Amino acid sequence: MVSIDTPVAETATVKLRITEIFASVQGESTRVGLPTVFVRLTGCPLRCSWCDTAYAFTGGESRTLDAVLQDIASHGLKHVCVTGGEPLSQKASLALMSALCDAGYSVSLETSGALDISAVDARVARIVDLKAPGSGELERNLPANIPLLRAQDEVKMVLADEADYDWAKAQILEHDLAARCTVLLSPVAGDLDPAQLAEWIVRDRLPVRFQLQLHKVLWNDARGR
């Protein structure tokens, strides 16, 4: 079964709008460094001030679920990351993730935290953003997602300055986030000194994982890497 509302027979007709599919190493999350196939879906309802994938807001190519699955299989990798844009802005992303799990892939989802994650296949590791004030999208955080977080999920906060860091600390405390799942803190490249963020985390003994975006270190954020 692909999903409750998308029988196998429909995988030839279900369509997704895709910006790119490519193999690289995972640049973020606890899966960092793992060879991974990335499926970047087109479209996002947010406009984070520091967004590094604005090229995925529009355009893309309409492809059948079958064609997308074949493309992913051609890369010969076990890990698949469904990303965007905001993948959940396309309903068919749910069928894609279920089909990938059925096929035996280890699947992660990178989502903005602004859309409901409850319908995502339970086998998927959900990497859920909490948008800090510096993103300009604070009001888009969906509080109903927080109680849904499980140990296999991760919360990611990208921080532009000390005010964002203080906000992140308050969120961790208020929602007891570290008891729910791994919490990832990253600096906005070019805005917040990574060493400064690391020092704040150690100073405050925050129960989080500091991370840099590995793909930026390796390839300076080149598209498709």
Ligand code: SF4
């Ligand atoms: S949610 Fe992600 S893709 Fe959308 S604007 Fe923010 S950073 Fe960019």
